[in-house]
Amino acid sequence: MASIFTKIISGEIPCYKVAETEDYLAFLDINPNAKGHTLCIPKAEVDKIFDLEEVAFHGLMAFSRQVAIAVEKAVPCKRVGMTVIGLEVPHAHVHLIPLNTMEDARFINKTKLDREEFEAIAARIASFL
Numbered sequence: 001m002a003s004i005f006t007k008i009i010s011g012e013i014p015c016y017k018v019a020e021t022e023d024y025l026a027f028l029d030i031n032p033n034a035k036g037h038t039l040c041i042p043k044a045e046v047d048k049i050f051d052l053e054e055v056a057f058h059g060l061m062a063f064s065r066q067v068a069i070a071v072e073k074a075v076p077c078k079r080v081g082m083t084v085i086g087l088e089v090p091h092a093h094v095h096l097i098p099l100n101t102m103e104d105a106r107f108i109n110k111t112k113l114d115r116e117e118f119e120a121i122a123a124r125i126a127s128f129l
């Protein structure tokens with residue numbers, strides 16, 4: 001069965017898109033640790049990030065770096081942290097999280113945003129790409 005992220009890539013499920021290339025997609029995490037929390041994924045559905053082919057892995061890192069630089073410009077924060085977990089969605093993804101405190105790196109304190117706020121922050125990050 002297609003992963004929820006593959007359904008996002010196909011357009012079956014909506015997302016707040018930040019960036020897209022032929023091989024990668026970036027969109028806002030729907031249950032963010034902090035405003036601007038972004039996910040970067042390969043379009044090819046592979047569960048574990050370290051199972052990606054080397055070229056695809058390095059491509060995902062380069063794409064994530066570009067998006068992270070844009071997130072840091074778009075969102076007031078001390079820095080953008082990068083985390084890989086993958087326990088919930090079996091489709092490789094990189095979390096880019098604007099950090100102000102260590103709490104923002106923990107997946108416990110969540111931030112609630114409404115649709116307008118999601119749309120505005122996705123557009124703002126995209127404007128720096």
Ligand code: AMP
Nearest residue numbers: 004015028029030031085086087088089
């Ligand atoms: P993990 O697999 O543990 O790295 O976590 C998966 C992440 O994907 C979580 O932070 C979820 O909030 C996020 N997520 C799950 N479904 C969606 C969705 N439809 N759109 C955006 N983010 C999602």
